[in-house]
Amino acid sequence: MKLNLRDIIEIPGSRVPFSQEVDTELLDFPSVLEYTAPITAEGEVTNTAGILTLTGTLHAEMRCVCDRCGAEFARVKDLPLRVGVTADPAADDDPELFPLEGDMLDLDEVLTTCFVLDMEAKSLCRPDCAGLCEQCGANLNLGPCACRKPLDPRLAVLEQLLDK
Numbered sequence: 611m612k613l614n615l616r617d618i619i620e621i622p623g624s625r626v627p628f629s630q631e632v633d634t635e636l637l638d639f640p641s642v643l644e645y646t647a648p649i650t651a652e653g654e655v656t657n658t659a660g661i662l663t664l665t666g667t668l669h670a671e672m673r674c675v676c677d678r679c680g681a682e683f684a685r686v687k688d689l690p691l692r693v694g695v696t697a698d699p700a701a702d703d704d705p706e707l708f709p710l711e712g713d714m715l716d717l718d719e720v721l722t723t724c725f726v727l728d729m730e731a732k733s734l735c736r737p738d739c740a741g742l743c744e745q746c747g748a749n750l751n752l753g754p755c756a757c758r759k760p761l762d763p764r765l766a767v768l769e770q771l772l773d774k
């Protein structure tokens with residue numbers, strides 16, 4: 611969707627609200643099995659002393675797969691949005707700013723970019739996922755496997771002490 615900002619470009623203090631669904635077709639990640647609800651975004655573009663800023667939130671629900679242990683897990687993402695928008699063609703090179711096409715802001719581009727930039731390099735079912743044993747393939751989140759590495763000798767001493 612394109613958002614028409616003609617009414618606020620020249621008027622400090624004015625705002626244009628938006629609310630839209632984000633096309634998931636461009637949001638294809640190996641770690642995301644499916645989006646379980648439409649991705650929605652809402653917010654507004656405001657003109658503050660001549661500076662245009664888009665603020666809002668993006669909401670996504672998805673089923674992911676853990677890069678470390680292979681488990682599937684549900685994930686809800688509520689992403690706060692805050693990006694600069696410029697009507698100045700000379701500022702085109704600034705990667706922090708989204709340029710207008712005439713009076714129009716390409717909302718799809720803004721929302722898709724924010725979503726992609728927020729995706730972590732690694733998809734983990736939980737931050738401390740223990741992963742799979744390299745030798746037997748057991749899921750170490752469920753407990754240690756039979757071939758777990760021998761304890762550090764110092765720890766072994768401690769364990770003996772604790773056993774008493």
Ligand SMILES: [Zn+2]
Pocket residue numbers: 676677678679680681734735736739740741
């Ligand atoms: Zn995991």
Ligand SMILES: [Zn+2]
Pocket residue numbers: 743744745746747748755756757758
């Ligand atoms: Zn093992």
